[in-house]
Amino acid sequence: MYSFEHYIHFVDGKVTEDNLPKEVVVNDTTITFKYGEPIQLHVVVDVKNEMSLHYVFEDNVHAEVIETRHVEENGVLNRTFTNGAYSHVNFFNENEGTGKNTYLDEGHSSHDSMLQLGYSELSDASIEASYTFELDGEGADVRLRMAALSKDKEKKHYKVHIKHNAPHTTGIMDNYGVAKDEAHLVIDGIGTITNGQNGSASHQTNKIIVFDPKCYASANPFLYIDEYDVQASHAAGVGKMDEEHLYYLQSRGLTKRQAMQLITYGYLMPVVEVVDNQMIKERFELALSKVGA
DSSP: OOSSSSEEEEETTEEEEEEOOTTEEEETTEEEEOSSSOEEEEEEEEESSEEEEEEEEOTTOEEEEEEEEEEOTTEEEEEEEEEOTTOEEEEEEEEOOEEEEEEEEEEEEOTTOEEEEEEEEOSEEEEEEEEEEEEOSTTOEEEEEEEEEEOTTOEEEEEEEEEEOSSSOEEEEEEEEEEOTTOEEEEEEEEEEOTTOTTOEEEEEEEEEEOSTTOEEEEEEEEEEOOSSOEEEEEEEEEEOOHHHHHHHHHTTOOHHHHHHHHHHHHHTHHHHTOOOHHHHHHHHHHHHTTTO
8 A cells, every 4th residue: 555664644633553764753734844864754645625735845855755645526626835944855746536626835945945846637536726835945956757647527727837036046847648538638838937047947838639629628828938048938739639640559459549548658758758767757657557547
């Protein structure tokens, strides 16, 4: 059930099971990571109604975290991330919700910190999500990678915002999605560089492929730049599945379902290629290998 030696399991805000290293302190629903040995922690979260969870990474912390969340119908999960100076955190999110779910993330990064997040959004839920990360200290770096699948009649809407409040900060997002059947999938990517934050870089990629004519998909990039000496770019697009590709795979002996599974896997795989952390790479690959299985 747990992927690391150290773990903690919350059910509606209550700890039901844990095995924590000495560098991790839990107070109610606040998990504090203290400086010491590199930390690996698997967090499992079960939410029936609404829950808030707070991650605090103190200065100089090095940590790898997997969070697996099971959110039930109309469940809400609120999370905050506080990243101390010189902290280096790789964080993977596994979404296994059902019904209609709401996710709200808010993060703040201090100077010279690095936070890399992987979001595996492959659940059977309809989702309304807002993920906002603010770079508050010079040299802070946030990189967010997301793979999203919307199928059947699911409706998924993600707003991803990285805001630069200090100079020489880096914010990068890579969001890839697939829409099938009669599903809706919307990804809004927002990069904001406020005045005075010279030397900062904001880059985003938002791409969705549509499998069926009754799908709805939209990939919307927004850049709000109030400073001249910066780097900023965006790439966004919604495309249709190549029918010839599907026919070719079927001609090689695959069923239509197998062929579509392979195409889905191939289209979402680029999110893995931009990740430079082995744990996040492996978790993405494992999650994507189960798509459509």
